[in-house]
Amino acid sequence: MSLYITYVLVGLAIAMPVGAITVEMTKQGLKNGFIHGWAVGLGGLTVDVMLIFTLSIGLASILALPIIQMPMWLIGAGFLVYLGIDSIKNADHDITLSGEKVTKSFFSSFKNGLLVAISPGNLVFWVNVFGVVLAKSYADGTANSFYIVAAGILSGILLHDLLLLTIISITRKALNRNMIKWLTVAAGVLLLSFACYFVYEFIIGIQQLL
Template identity: 30%
Template sequence: MVTLLAGSIVLGLSIAAPVGPINIEIIRRGLTFGFWPALCVGLGGMSSDLLLMFVMFLGAGMVLSWSWVQITLMLLGCLVLTHAGWTSFRKPVVSEWDAAEGNRRSRGASLVSYARGVLIAGTNPMNILFWVSIYGSVLSGALQKEDVLHSFLISSMVFIGIGLWNMNLAFIVHFSRSIMTFTLLKWIQRTAGLVLLYYGVKFGFEACLLIGKSGWL
């Protein structure tokens, strides 16, 4: 039992660890505004994950396989990530003398960061693919062998693993920015912006391919 729960936490960590739009946005927000806005991006992403987990737990994952749902989510992801990437590239980082002002604005930035985390995770095809395929298979097997409470515990451990990774990344970014030079911060932010732009264009391209395959055009 303990081994199974620990494995579920590791599964959650493995979901959150790969470089992707959420991690890039956590880094970008953390470098600009600090710990809480960075953590709020992760919390927003976890809110979307929780909703997807709940949908899968109810057995309604088939809805996410509908082509028009996938196209809508991909287009939304394209818009959100392209906007975030372009904003980051044009205004890479606050200067050292603006740091105090950035801290004063961090409360408002936290709410914006949370909303952006919800949108990025909720419209990320890679994230949705995991919940529909990998997690769906794990949950299906658990439901066949165990009771509902056991399956709920497994789901909770997966969620805890995701949360541990997001908190760890927010801490690392927050404390590392104090030892970085302004030039390094600027280039990290610009690189993060380019990565977000890449994912935005990629999702838009995939949406166009899916529209072509569905015969909508």
């Protein structure tokens, strides 16, 4: 139980720094409320679970290969450019003030979470953390600790998402349509900044391979 609690705190700490997924969750939470921000978080969590599954069946060494990770920097950058431009271009669209009926689909927000989470930064984290845990658990003759650590980190991320979206849900009640519009534009600019960082990492990786 202590191992689980420890990694819940680790998951919470991991999710605290502002990243692309947090920006997208915040944007959707402000524009369309708790459920849509939650949908983005679930999309990201789906990718996390898929990565954990691939690690558990022994694909960690393949996922760690630069030839696998390098294209994902560009793929991730492409998705973030798409979302960033869409955020800026449609900043004044699909804004639902507190108490109004939401017209945006749940799946659309979920899809955005999936797109943002497909990045090598996410991949490298899971390979590094769970690669070590998996190796240690097998050395100890049990795979139980691997799944306890996985459950703990995912629970911590989930707790962070719930706390963040609760704060956003309360805050958006005091915001008008114009304020949400400009916050959405700011979110789009941040997503484009993350895309530039992904491209930078891709270039650095190419230089290291040459």
